Amino acid sequence: MASIKDVAKEAGVSVATVSRVMNNRGYISKETRRKVEKAMEAIDYHPNQIARALQRSQSYFIGIIVPDSNHPFFSDLIKYVEMRANEKNYKLLICNSLEDPEKEANYISMLRQNQVDGIIMCSHTMNIESYKKVTFPIVSFDRFISPNIPCVGSDNFRGGELATEHLIQSGCKRLLHISGPLDLDILSNRRRDAFVITCMKYGVAYDIIEGAHNKLTFDYFWSFITEKLSPEELHKYDGIFCSNDIVAYALYIYAQQQGLQVPEQLKIIGYDNHSFTRMLQNPKLTTIMQPSDRIGSMLTNTLIQMIEAEEDDPHVNNTTVDVTLIKGDTT
Amino acid sequence: MASIKDVAKEAGVSVATVSRVMNNRGYISKETRRKVEKAMEAIDYHPNQIARALQRSQSYFIGIIVPDSNHPFFSDLIKYVEMRANEKNYKLLICNSLEDPEKEANYISMLRQNQVDGIIMCSHTMNIESYKKVTFPIVSFDRFISPNIPCVGSDNFRGGELATEHLIQSGCKRLLHISGPLDLDILSNRRRDAFVITCMKYGVAYDIIEGAHNKLTFDYFWSFITEKLSPEELHKYDGIFCSNDIVAYALYIYAQQQGLQVPEQLKIIGYDNHSFTRMLQNPKLTTIMQPSDRIGSMLTNTLIQMIEAEEDDPHVNNTTVDVTLIKGDTT
Structure with missing residues (x-):
């Protein structure tokens, strides 16, 4: 050789x-x-990069743990993380937790055994204490874990505010928010907070349905909506802010089925603007865009900055990425 | 320690x-x-798995090279490959070639330097000679490279036949096929062959438009279709078989815009039934399902069989996975 x-x-x-x-x-x-x-x-x-990794105690591997790599938001994110990592000569290991805390813990242990230089953590089913024990660089997406673990996310509060104000300014008088799951302490819950505060500020009546986890299938959200929102209840609202675009799409189909005109009788706004939404033409959803390219870059840059820091305790800040209202046909 | x-x-x-x-x-x-x-x-x-990898000269890493991990077909496939690999204690490195032959070659070299045990090759922009030089286990998706490189794919010929027969049996008299790119020698071109042979068998008039590469965006296929198929030409056909679901969706929107009733005046059938299509409700596309779960499992199993074979030259066969017609609202 x-x-x-x-x-x-x-x-x-x-x-x-x-x-x-x-x-x-x-x-x-x-x-x-x-x-x-x-x-x-x-x-x-x-x-032999493996032998060199052992000498240098740096492997140039990073791991990403997501709930489901096939979900259009995470598949967007993975693409941009991989592109950015590759530019900097890092290789990306991909792990699907499928929202199972045990699988998530096993992946962290596996990644550690394989000497990855750091982890981008996008799955949030484990309790915070378990992450705190991890002694190598971690960056978290959309969840504050500890002061030593920087967090990158979009401006969820601003997103909720933009969505709610847009509905109110379009003339809605009776609002509903279908939130994400509120049992996990994740930053996307700030969308709900902003919804409540904005409704109160403008004196608009509102309700909230606590949502379910980010599953991929339309059928899942369809069952969720038809179960939680009877046709009578649906008719009570003239504006609904959904915490993700797949719920918003399921709601649109449900409203059509119930003979409601969107946007004339009911306005719908989603959240994400991921690849599914970008391809969808019928309807073009009104939504809040989380820029997965910028979030992916920031997650990767922050992690690499921690990995390559000379000191033990690099000062790495949390990052909040701006969101934008995308006006479609549903408002 | x-x-x-x-x-x-x-x-x-x-x-x-x-x-x-x-x-x-x-x-x-x-x-x-x-x-x-x-x-x-x-x-x-x-x-320390890295140290153990060096001792054993087996790393339990496998690499997957795809054109775009964010394309709904490949994001389906990656999910199932990762799940199957994880069951067998292998870790998955993900690489996006973005259909650039140089990037593809660099990834192969990077994966080799990192002592991956094998590669699942789903990107096909390099010429076949470059792959033949690779001396470690490779499994190819949808392309015959050499007798030493097993190939896993769906039954593309049968898929083309099913789609064409379905249009003819639904009463179509004048067919069009929008194919994939025919410049690469990939198995999905068998869909086109089956289209031609089936039309000839039933004595039905047909045309073909040679298609473009698998880009993610709706806009890309929209431009492609509106450029290649004038409204006058569109009206000539009563059945169109598209080589992928995103083209089929763009065509559906175009036909609507041109005032054509689908399926009464024009029947449309796609190919893939990936996550985008499965979520799409309006319309529910008629399509040919390539089962990404089974393809993902077969790719992973075949590769691991080669990696773990005791002999130098394991007998590993090509695999063809069955396809199914999914009847939607567009035929």
């Missing part, structure tokens, strides 16, 4: 130079880099 | 037993396994 010495010989440079190219350290001219890379290819040299 | 000896002591078993539990080898009773796992937890023992 070819060695680093063979590469140096083939390229006509020193072993130290080859090593600098491989580690991306110090100044290397473009020409030298090209020469070294050409030599590696010519003699079919593939550095 | 705790060692394997400490685990054995804590569990009251031999080091060999702990090793058997860790390596999943030989017979271990459920009770012993539980004892050992409990001991590992009690003394906070985390085996």
Whole structure:
């Protein structure tokens, strides 16, 4: 098998130079880099990154734990995390917790055993104490865990406010919010808080139905809505703010089935604007966009900043990403 | 740091037993396994899997290269591959080629350097010669590369046949097929072959528009269709078979815009039945289902069979997974 010495010989440079190219350290001219890379290819040299990881105690692996990689919001997010990680020479391991706390804990342990440099945590079924025990870099999406674990999320409060104000300014007098699951202490619950505060501020009557977890299927949300919201109750409202776009879509179909005109008799607004919503034409949903590209970049950058920090306790801040109202045909 | 000896002591078993539990080898009773796992937890023992990978020259990492992890077909597939791999203690590294041959080649090299045990190859932009040079286990999705590289795919020919026969049996007299890109030698082109042969068999007039690559966005396919199919041409056909569901959806919206009644005046059938289609209610597309759960399982099982084979040249067969017609509202 070819060695680093063979590469140096083939390229006509020193072993130290080859090593600098491989580690991306110090100044290397473009020409030298090209020469070294050409030599590696010519003699079919593939550095054993696993052996190097062991030497350096850095693996350049990062893990991402999501509830379901197939959910359109998380599949958006994974794409952008992978792209950003790849730009910085990190590889992405993907784990689906399927909202099972035991699976989530097993993944954390597996990732640790495989010497990942850090984890992006997007699944939130474990209790906070379990995360606090983890001693390597973690970044959390949409949940405050501890002061040492930075959190990246969109501005959920502002999103709830934008959605509610939009309904009120469109003339709605009787509002309903279908929230996410409120049993977990996650930042998306701020959408609900903003809904309540905005209704109170404008003196508008409101109700809340506590929602269910982020499952992928339309059928799941369809059952949820038809069970929780009888046709009589549905007719009581002229504006409904849903905590995600799939609920909003199921609600739209339900309203149509009940003979309600959207948006004339009932206005509907969702949340996410993920790939499903972006493809949907009929209707084009009014929604709040969480920019998955920027959230993905911020999660990755923050984690890599922690991994590459020289000190033990890097000062890494929480990040809040702006949200935007996307006006569609349902309001 | 705790060692394997400490685990054995804590569990009251031999080091060999702990090793058997860790390596999943030989017979271990459920009770012993539980004892050992409990001991590992009690003394906070985390085996360094990277060091073990180096000793064993097996990493239990597998890589998957897809054109776009955010495309609903591939995000379906990744979910099932990850679930199956996790059951067998393998971890999944995810790579988006974005249909760029250079990115694809870089990923293969990166995965090799990181000692992955094998690759599931779902992106097909590189020429076949480049894959043949790869000396570790590869399984290919929907493309024959070489006799040493097993291929898993759905029965594309049967899918094309089912779709075309369904249109003809529904009374269509003038058919159009919007194919995938025919420049790559991939198995999904068999859908087109089956379309042609079935039309000839039944003596039905037909045309073909050669399609574009699998991009995620609705807008991309919308531009494609409105550019390639003028309103006059659209009116010439009473049945259109689209090579994927997103084209079929864009075509449905276009037909509506042109005042055509679907399915009365124009019948439309798609291909995939991925998560987007499964959520879509308006219309429920008639389509051919490629079962991503079974394809994902077969890809993973085939790869692991190759990785774990004792011989150098394991006999691993190509696999063809059955497809099904899903009758919706568009035919």
